[in-house]
Amino acid sequence: DTAVSQTPKYLVTQMGNDKSIKCEQNLGHDTMYWYKQDSKKFLKIMFSYNNKELIINETVPNRFSPKSPDKAHLNLHINSLELGDSAVYFCASSPTTAQWRGGRTDTQYFGPGTRLTVL
Amino acid sequence: AQSVTQLDSQVPVFEEAPVELRCNYSSSVSVYLFWYVQYPNQGLQLLLKYLSGSTLVKGINGFEAEFNKSQTSFHLRKPSVHISDTAEYFCAVSLYGGATNKLIFGTGTLLAVQP
Numbered sequence: 001d002t003a004v005s006q007t008p009k010y011l012v013t014q015m016g017n018d019k020s021i022k023c024e025q026n027l028g029h030d031t032m033y034w035y036k037q038d039s040k041k042f043l044k045i046m047f048s049y050n051n052k053e054l055i056i057n058e059t060v061p062n063r064f065s066p067k068s069p070d071k072a073h074l075n076l077h078i079n080s081l082e083l084g085d086s087a088v089y090f091c092a093s094s095p096t097t098a099q100w101r102g103g104r105t106d107t108q109y110f111g112p113g114t115r116l117t118v119l
Numbered sequence: 120a121q122s123v124t125q126l127d128s129q130v131p132v133f134e135e136a137p138v139e140l141r142c143n144y145s146s147s148v149s150v151y152l153f154w155y156v157q158y159p160n161q162g163l164q165l166l167l168k169y170l171s172g173s174t175l176v177k178g179i180n181g182f183e184a185e186f187n188k189s190q191t192s193f194h195l196r197k198p199s200v201h202i203s204d205t206a207e208y209f210c211a212v213s214l215y216g217g218a219t220n221k222l223i224f225g226t227g228t229l230l231a232v233q234p
Contacts, residue, residue: 004162041207041226041227042226042227043163043209043224043227044224045221045223048220048221056221090162090163094220096220106220108165108220109165110155110162110163111162112161113160113161113162
């Protein structure tokens with residue numbers, strides 16, 4: 001009954017390869033996110049989708065491409081992997097995205113992370 | 120632009136002692152404030168959040184935080200820590216009234232509880 005799940009948990013690969021990380025949430029949320037946590041534990045948002053629509057696209061190399069087949073899934077595909085891509089990637093979800101409805105903000109629920117190591 | 124500063128990268132403390140983890144933010148507009156905890160090899164879990172109202176916010180596991188608008192701070196406190204509180208703690212902000220829930224994180228503080 002995991003709320004936000006990611007596969008794989010660990011991913012070790014060679015430079016230049018293409019890899020994907022999958023994320024699924026069973027919370028019925030509309031919005032999903034990808035965050036990158038570097039070796040110094042700094043967390044930065046990469047992308048966000050709301051109901052399969054891209055709403056946040058931070059300054060990320062275009063080798064990274066998110067794909068949302070439905071609102072319960074948000075996958076991250078990375079082409080031509082580089083050493084600097086080594087990090088922990090976290091998926092998250094929240095009920096909605098827009099705060100203007102009632103001036104509230106939604107808690108984000110995080111997955112367990114995928115540790116990507118590029119050799 | 121918004122930013123979050125956690126000045127202490129590591130805070131060692133003995134079990135049953137009180138602890139304060141510091142967080143300061145910078146923003147020209149109102150923000151929401153959060154504290155998340157990351158236990159070893161796990162994802163992030165929300166500890167508490169400040170949206171509006173009382174400036175003292177209580178969270179899970181006995182933690183609380185106080186929003187101080189004049190000092191742009193949101194320090195996290197616990198009166199008596201346990202070994203199980205050893206984890207990385209992240210302060211974060213999101214913009215009030217923003218079109219998205221984008222979280223901007225600080226660099227984290229490792230709380231190391233010693234017996």
